[in-house]
Amino acid sequence: MQIIKDCLPIDSILSEYQNSLKADFDRYRNHVFRVFNFAVYLTDKKEKNQEKFAIALAFHDLGIWTHNTFDYIDPSVQLAKEYLDRENKNEWVEEISIMIDMHHKITAYNGIYLESVEIMRMADLIDVSLGVYKFNIPKEFIVAVKNEFPNLGFHSKLIQLGLGNFFQSPFNPLPMFKK
Numbered sequence: 001m002q003i004i005k006d007c008l009p010i011d012s013i014l015s016e017y018q019n020s021l022k023a024d025f026d027r028y029r030n031h032v033f034r035v036f037n038f039a040v041y042l043t044d045k046k047e048k049n050q051e052k053f054a055i056a057l058a059f060h061d062l063g064i065w066t067h068n069t070f071d072y073i074d075p076s077v078q079l080a081k082e083y084l085d086r087e088n089k090n091e092w093v094e095e096i097s098i099m100i101d102m103h104h105k106i107t108a109y110n111g112i113y114l115e116s117v118e119i120m121r122m123a124d125l126i127d128v129s130l131g132v133y134k135f136n137i138p139k140e141f142i143v144a145v146k147n148e149f150p151n152l153g154f155h156s157k158l159i160q161l162g163l164g165n166f167f168q169s170p171f172n173p174l175p176m177f178k179k
Contacts, residue, residue: 001041001141003148009051010036013058013083020065028065030149031127032057037145038123041137049116052092055080056099056120076100 039053063075095113122135131142
C-alpha cells in the first residue's frame with residue numbers, strides 16, 4: 001500500500017486549530033497522519049471510511065490543546081460534533097463520537113460501529129506503542145510511515161503531559177483509558 005501523504009479534511013481541520021496547537025502542530029499532525037495511514041491499511045473499505053477516519057483522527061486528541069487538559073476525550077468529541085454539524089454531516093456524529101471516545105479502550109471494542117471503532121483503536125495503539133503492536137501490518141510499512149511522518153517528540157510530549165496530570169490527579173492519572 002502506498003503511504004497517504006495528503007488529506008484535505010485532516011489539514012483543513014488542523015489548520016483551524018493551529019493557534020491552539022502552537023509548537024506542537026507538526027508533532028500532532030504527524031501523529032494523526034501516522035494513525036490515519038495505519039487505519040486505512042487495516043480496513044478493506046478504504047474509500048468508504050477514509051473521510052470518517054480523517055475527521056475522527058484530526059479531533060481524537062485535540063482537546064489536550066484546545067481545553068488545556070489531559071482529560072481530553074469529551075472536549076475532543078465535542079469539537080468533532082461541532083465540526084460535523086457545520087459540515088452538514090450529522091449522520092456521522094454518533095459513529096465518529098464513539099471512534100474518538102473508544103480510541104484508548106484497553107480491551108477490544110465490541111459495540112455499534114465495530115469495524116471503524118476497532119480499527120481506529122488498533123491504529124492509534126500501533127503509533128502510541130511505537131510499533132510494538134502491529135495488528136498484521138508489515139513492519140516495513142510501519143517504518144516507512146514513521147519515516148514519512150517523524151515523531152518530532154510527540155511521545156515525549158505525551159509523557160510530559162501524563163506526568164503533569166499524575167501530580168494534579170494522582171488517583172486518575174490516565175483519564176482517557178477505558179476498560
